[in-house]
Amino acid sequence: MEKTDAEKLAIILPCFNEQEVLPDTLRILTGFLAELIRENRVSADSIILAVDDGSTDRTWEIIRDSSGSAGPVRGISLSRNFGHQYAILAGLFTADADLMVTLDADLQDDHRCIREMVDHYHQGCDIVYGVRKKRETDTFFKRTTARMFYRLMTFLGCRIIPDHADFRLMSRRAVETLRQFPERNVFLRGMIPLIGGKSAVVYYDRKKRTAGISKYPFGKMLSFAWDGITSMSEKPIALIAQFGLILMLICLILAGYCIFQKFWGYTVPGWTSLCMILCGFSAIQFLAISIVGQYVGKIYKECKARPLFIIQESSGPLSEKSFSSSKPDEKQ
Numbered sequence: 659m660e661k662t663d664a665e666k667l668a669i670i671l672p673c674f675n676e677q678e679v680l681p682d683t684l685r686i687l688t689g690f691l692a693e694l695i696r697e698n699r700v701s702a703d704s705i706i707l708a709v710d711d712g713s714t715d716r717t718w719e720i721i722r723d724s725s726g727s728a729g730p731v732r733g734i735s736l737s738r739n740f741g742h743q744y745a746i747l748a749g750l751f752t753a754d755a756d757l758m759v760t761l762d763a764d765l766q767d768d769h770r771c772i773r774e775m776v777d778h779y780h781q782g783c784d785i786v787y788g789v790r791k792k793r794e795t796d797t798f799f800k801r802t803t804a805r806m807f808y809r810l811m812t813f814l815g816c817r818i819i820p821d822h823a824d825f826r827l828m829s830r831r832a833v834e835t836l837r838q839f840p841e842r843n844v845f846l847r848g849m850i851p852l853i854g855g856k857s858a859v860v861y862y863d864r865k866k867r868t869a870g871i872s873k874y875p876f877g878k879m880l881s882f883a884w885d886g887i888t889s890m891s892e893k894p895i896a897l898i899a900q901f902g903l904i905l906m907l908i909c910l911i912l913a914g915y916c917i918f919q920k921f922w923g924y925t926v927p928g929w930t931s932l933c934m935i936l937c938g939f940s941a942i943q944f945l946a947i948s949i950v951g952q953y954v955g956k957i958y959k960e961c962k963a964r965p966l967f968i969i970q971e972s973s974g975p976l977s978e979k980s981f982s983s984s985k986p987d988e989k990q
């Protein structure tokens with residue numbers, strides 16, 4: 659269904675110690691938002707919501723000084739540094755808007771793509787992903803490790819969009835559905851594709867940071883990637899469980915070999931019993947690891963408590979309750 663009326667847009671900016679770039683970012687985005695309003699792409703009450711993620715520099719003062727009823731800038735300040743993913747979530751769950759775009763405060767991602775994203779929204783998309791055309795502004799090392807990460811995620815069964823970071827548009831409906839994912843270990847790049855529905859991709863060139871420093875040095879990047887894997891895939895546990903079974907079989911074969919050796923008289927006294935004890939107990943342990951692994955895998959899924967299904971549309975008379983979500987008793 660085509661959406662035509664101008665609706666409220668919120669551009670959400672997670673900010674952690676961004677005093678060097680923030681004044682320019684807010685000025686550029688304010689001008690850009692005014693253009694979108696003039697073009698009637700979004701409504702006049704659209705906002706830029708800056709989320710201060712516990713900065714220790716002047717970030718919050720800059721946000722506070724720029725926000726007021728006259729301009730579009732609004733701000734929220736988190737009580738401490740929660741991290742990029744949680745700052746984005748805070749923005750998405752606070753901004754009361756029809757469409758929301760999350761964008762890094764350093765404007766490395768091309769904000770002009772928001773125009774195309776909004777157009778996709780008007781054509782019925784609930785999620786529009788910003789994807790980098792090339793990674794030539796990255797070092798060779800970052801490019802290679804990123805490629806390896808996306809391959810690994812795909813192997814682990816995670817529906818991740820390569821070269822997409824957290825620059826994306828989400829409709830109110832998509833954000834409401836995201837609220838149904840109560841997990842605490844949040845990896846938005848993996849979770850948001852699980853929402854499904856109609857989506858699109860816009861391509862852009864990522865610029866270099868103009869000022870300030872990256873908040874994702876190598877160590878933090880690595881731990882973010884590891885978080886992504888362990889938050890999105892139970893396959894490593896399944897692999898351990900399978901490995902346990904294989905090792906158990908190997909132990910049983912070895913036990914058979916020991917008996918064979920004893921039968922042909924190739925052994926010294928005590929060797930067979932010792933080997934049998936070792937192989938037998940090892941087999942039992944590996945079997946136990948395999949079974950425990952399977953239970954842990956199930957517990958992992960249960961703990962995530964993700965929606966069992968998400969209904970996109972309905973037709974014909976149904977009770978309100980039955981088609982809002984897979985958790986009908988929960989208030990969204």
Ligand code: UDP
Nearest residue numbers: 672673674711741742745762763872873874
């Ligand atoms: N950020 C945040 N909280 C953090 C770390 C980063 O809100 O704990 C924000 C940061 O201000 C920026 C965005 O997340 O707007 C991405 O960070 P950065 O640009 O440093 O990452 P890079 O582009 O180098 O990967």
Ligand code: MG
Nearest residue numbers: 762764766867
């Ligand atoms: Mg950046």
